[in-house]
Amino acid sequence: MKRFSWFNITALTLGFAFLYLPMIILVIYSFNESKLVTVWAGFSTKWYAELMQNEAFLNAAWVTIKVAVFSSTLATVLGTMAAYVLVRAGRFSGRTLFSGMIYAPLVMPEVITGLSLLLLFIGIGLDRGVLTIVLAHTTFAMCYVSVVVSSRLVSFDRSLEEAALDLGCSPWQAFRLVTLPIIAPAVISGWLLAFTLSLDDLVIASFTAGPSATTLPIKIFSAVRLGVSPEINALSTIMIAIVTVGVISASLISKQASLKQQRDEQAAARG
Amino acid sequence: MAQQPVFAPWDDPTQTPLITFQNVTKRFGDFVAIDDLTQHIYEREFFALLGPSGCGKTTMMRMLGGFETPSEGKISISGRDMNKVPPNKRAVNMMFQSYALFPHLSIYENIAFGLRRTDMDKDAIDARVAEMLKLTRLEKFARRKPHQISGGQRQRVALARSLAKAPKLLLLDEPLGALDKKLRQDTQFELMDIQEKTGTTFVIVTHDQEEAMTVASRVAVMDEGRIIQVATPDAIYEAPNSTYVADFIGDVNIIEGKATRKGDKTHIAWAEGQPDIIGSTTRDFSEGQTCHFAIRPEKVAISPDKPDAPNALHGKILDIAYLGNISTYHVELPTGHIIKAQTANTRRLARRSLTWEDDVWVSFTDTAGVLLDR
């Protein structure tokens, strides 16, 4: 069978067009000279320049980045801890329940997660702002981190930790000096994943953001309701770029790590 | 094998053992992995654990290392109860069967790892690591990562790492399993050499009985969580306490019969119409008790004519296994028993007089075999 039959090529083109055409149009129009979004009037980067003058957007961008950095870091710490305990604790009663509960927020509708967090924050009287968004994003990003890290930990050779203990490490030292450096690629890609998730989250953020702090996706969403401006296109293009870089580097890091692991294992098997 | 001054602390009641297993039982759920085991191991011993897969050897080691706790009973090292002592607080190092080298650290750092956990200063650590590298002939590889060296070298790194802290007790779980025969023999001698130099006590698990015989001061043969016999390699070979041990260590012919004491000899009636086998034993057998006569193939002679020996049985050659330095003849007796006889091939193949289907006599002296009650 020919690999590039006309059928395959058509299917491929259609599939990718479906996925990426809207984004490509958005990116192209972000360089449009005209203020009218639908009319092409020549190439220009003026909307990017204008964007840099827009105080409200810049503030929102700053909030978004702060939230993403803090929440992904917190989520990485908590998610790694959760993964470690669930993988290491062995069989205890209720283990399935616990691991199920860690992964449940992955499939939980975001609206529900957002709403329940909103109710919680109101209940404990926490003013909505950067802190509440950070907490909310930590909550849902943590599950993703824990999935990524635990899949690495499952294949982690337990005897390495035992060897560390055997050589005089306390359990914490064994984790810090042996386990963590070895699973670091998974932890880093977990962090990148959490970072990008936080960056483009709209639903949960709109539940938990307050008037004092608005994230970029919220800002864009509300601006679009007043009509799409080329400025928004420019902003979205920047976000697409950031997310793309994040996702690609996350997958590159984990791919490289698994390649390296494979190599090491093959080398070990040969021995 | 001539040993220099006899090393036998287990025979000396004034010696206190380094390791004591006191009625140790280990269960995993309902499964009993170690069954009421009591055993002493002495300082400077090279104690080998031998037994079929799943008999509990690794479990025993892991309990010594502190990775498992006994379900019942007590393990003490130097008289101190170890049940509550975590692995990092024990003067015990384990060389893992999988080596468990840290993949993110260089060979040098792997060996230094344990030393860095002590309050040793940097120069002393450097000196010690250099010494270990020299001992295991790894100087050239110090800067490499574990995946950049060969399997045999990796095994030596694991050994160096476990030796670096000069533990009182070193546990080796099938340390040479992955090596080819030549490298394995070299390393066996290396191990014995290290043991001689450092005075460390070794407990070694092995599947390879030849290895156990070569390196061990005592061999323990295990089965299903119990130690069946503990003895020096020659004693366990020459005087097994059961057919299980006789069969597990080396090749053996086992003939079942009924024992009768006649003077200082024991006669074994083993088949209708066949002369009794005459053996000698220090064990007490009651009149007519069922017993097993075990004799190693190399103690059975084979000849075309009836020899003048206390025991001579007539049969036919069924099979010949030529192993280079020796040949094993499988001789079928009229009773259906098959007796293995081994001879050294001092003559060239072409001149051997015995061949398939030949009528032959197998013979042995009255002290060549052992009489076992189980």
Ligand SMILES: Nc1ncnc2c1ncn2[C@@H]1O[C@H](COP(=O)(O)OP(=O)(O)OP(=O)(O)O)[C@@H](O)[C@H]1O
């Ligand atoms: N963590 C565990 N949970 C349940 N059963 C276990 C566990 N560890 C060991 N066992 C069982 O205990 C028995 C003894 O295991 P052990 O590893 O000590 O065997 P071994 O003598 O070292 O065997 P091998 O020569 O194959 O390494 C085996 O039947 C094994 O299945």
Ligand SMILES: [Mg+2]
């Ligand atoms: Mg084992």
